[in-house]
Amino acid sequence: MKVTVVGAGxxxxxxxxxxxxxxxxxxxxxxxxxxxxxxxxxxxMWQMSPVDQFDTRIHGSTNDYTKTAGSDIVVITAGVPRxxxxxxxxxxSINADIVKSSTENIIKHSPDAIIIIVSxxxxxxxxxxxxxxxxxxxxxxxxAGILDTARYGAFLAEALDxxxxxxxxxxxxxxxxxxxxxxxxxxxxxxxVTELIEKAKLDAIVERTKKGGxxxxxxxxxxxxxxxxxxxxxxxxxxxxxxxxxxxCCAWLQGExxxxxxxxxxxVKLGKKGIEQIIELKLNDEExxxxxxSAKAVREVMDVLDKMNAAK
Numbered sequence: 001m002k003v004t005v006v007g008a009g010x011x012x013x014x015x016x017x018x019x020x021x022x023x024x025x026x027x028x029x030x031x032x033x034x035x036x037x038x039x040x041x042x043x044x045m046w047q048m049s050p051v052d053q054f055d056t057r058i059h060g061s062t063n064d065y066t067k068t069a070g071s072d073i074v075v076i077t078a079g080v081p082r083x084x085x086x087x088x089x090x091x092x093s094i095n096a097d098i099v100k101s102s103t104e105n106i107i108k109h110s111p112d113a114i115i116i117i118v119s120x121x122x123x124x125x126x127x128x129x130x131x132x133x134x135x136x137x138x139x140x141x142x143x144a145g146i147l148d149t150a151r152y153g154a155f156l157a158e159a160l161d162x163x164x165x166x167x168x169x170x171x172x173x174x175x176x177x178x179x180x181x182x183x184x185x186x187x188x189x190x191x192x193v194t195e196l197i198e199k200a201k202l203d204a205i206v207e208r209t210k211k212g213g214x215x216x217x218x219x220x221x222x223x224x225x226x227x228x229x230x231x232x233x234x235x236x237x238x239x240x241x242x243x244x245x246x247x248x249c250c251a252w253l254q255g256e257x258x259x260x261x262x263x264x265x266x267x268v269k270l271g272k273k274g275i276e277q278i279i280e281l282k283l284n285d286e287e288x289x290x291x292x293x294s295a296k297a298v299r300e301v302m303d304v305l306d307k308m309n310a311a312k
Contacts, residue, residue: 004068007078008032014229023054065105079119103132122175137252144175145248146231151212173294242272
């Protein structure tokens with residue numbers, strides 16, 4: 001199998017490196033618009049293979065999509081971060097053009113590819129890719145939920161002084177401050193987390209999770225890359241191995257949770273066909289209100305993209 005990662009920045013390079021180390025595909029292509037960046041990083045990664053013992057060949061390309069032809073899975077990480085003085089609409093406009101162009105080129109050379117979006121603002125960029133690709137929504141979806149639940153699980157493991165391997169959790173909604181961690185669906189080796197930690201501490205962890213990306217930006221002056229990169233690689237692995245993993249992903253909802261025509265985080269079954277099932281949890285009234293509030297915020301951003309497209 002062949003996987004392409006579009007964008008050789010910190011997230012894209014981390015994702016490509018993680019996929020190569022899993023040794024689950026024959027080839028990874030790393031592509032970027034900056035001259036020789038993808039080639040240099042790909043060569044550096046390939047030179048790890050004798051040390052770390054993997055066979056996956058890694059190739060770099062400066063904006064030559066012919067080298068991505070025949071890709072089974074494509075991860076799009078390309079885009080610019082929000083800069084001082086830049087409005088939300090500016091960010092959407094710039095990154096939508098990048099995601100649209102990337103998706104057009106991918107579909108041209110790999111018409112059967114499954115596309116995973118990591119670019120921000122994630123929910124609306126996934127929507128942009130879907131509109132551009134014109135393929136079934138089961139093949140176009142976004143990464144964010146795995147990253148957000150990873151942060152949630154890491155914070156819980158710290159608080160409980162336990163292994164993060166034992167924490168199972170789910171999260172819904174948009175990627176940002178309106179995301180909806182679900183403590184009622186969070187367990188530690190099958191034990192409800194509510195039996196292991198007091199409510200005030202759990203509520204604080206939920207709030208920290210919602211602002212997990214901002215916390216790292218404040219520390220580093222830039223957004224995270226290790227966790228987002230490996231989260232996307234985990235999705236690739238689930239597809240390649242047809243694992244039928246249950247992950248929270250940014251999916252195209254068509255009536256699930258009473259929501260229609262919106263890309264929003266929800267639990268899905270991920271296998272070789274992409275999203276094979278969207279799972280509907282039995283949410284209580286409070287949880288559903290939070291999901292609806294998150295959906296409203298995401299739809300407002302989707303509306304901005306729709307108006308931009310209509311004006312062109």
